[in-house]
C-alpha cells in the first residue's frame with residue numbers, strides 16, 4: 357500500500373516537473389528564436405551583442421536540462437569510501453577562481469581527519485558547487501564563503517556559510533521546491549538537486565539565515581562508528 361502511494365506521488369511529481377521544465381525551456385527558446393529573427397536584419401556590430409545573448413540563453417536551457425536529468429536520475433548511485441576533505445580540496449581551486457572573479461574569497465576550515473563516508477564523488481562535488489555558487493551569487497564584492505567540516509560520534513557535517521543577503525522566512529519554506537528561484541537567470545533546480553543528493557546519501561540538509569547578514573547550510577551525513585573504526589585513516 358505504502359509503495360503504491362509512493363508511486364502515485366512520484367508520478368504526480370514527475371508530471372509537475374515535466375510541466376515546469378517545459379515552461380522553463382520554452383522561455384530561452386523563445387528568446388533565441390526572437391533574436392535569430394532580429395539578426396537577419398542587423399549590421400555585424402549589432403549582431404555581436406545578439407550573439408552573446410543567444411549563447412547565454414542556450415547555456416541556460418542546457419543547464420536546466422542538465423540539472424533536471426541529474427534530479428531525475430535513479431536513486432541508486434555508485435559510492436566509494438573517500439575522504440570528504442579530498443573532495444573539498446579538489447574543488448577549492450574552482451571555487452577560488454569563481455570567487456576571485458567576483459572579488460570574494462573562500463575560507464576552508466577543515467576539521468581534524470574525518471571518519472570515512474560512502475560517497476558518490478561526482479554528486480558530492482555537485483552538492484558543494486551548487487551550495488557554493490548560491491552563496492557567491494548572494495554576496496557582493498568582499499563576501500566570504502566558508503566551507504567547514506566537523507564530526508560527532510555518529511555524524512559528519514559540512515557547513516557552507518556566506519556573508520550574503522540572507523533568506524527571508526517566507527522564502528525559506530520554498531527553497532527546496534523545484535523551480536523556486538528569485539534570480540532572473542536562475543533555474544531553481546540547484547537546491548532540489550542538493551536535497552536529492554543528500555537523501556541518496558541518507559543525510560539531511562538544513563538552513564539558518566539572517567537577512568542582510570548571511571546564510572548557513574548544514575549538510576549532515578550519518579556514519580557507523582564501529583564499522584568506521586576499521587577504515588579510519590589519517591588524512
Ligand code: ADP
Nearest residue numbers: 490491494537538539542543544545546547571
Ligand atoms: P537558483 O540558484 O537557480 O535560483 P537554487 O535552487 O539553487 O536555484 O536556489 C533557489 C533560491 O534559494 C535562490 O533563487 C535564492 O533565492 C535562494 N538561495 C539559495 N541559496 C542562497 C544563499 N546562500 N543565500 C541567499 N539565498 C539563497
Ligand code: MG
Nearest residue numbers: 486490546547
Ligand atoms: Mg543555485
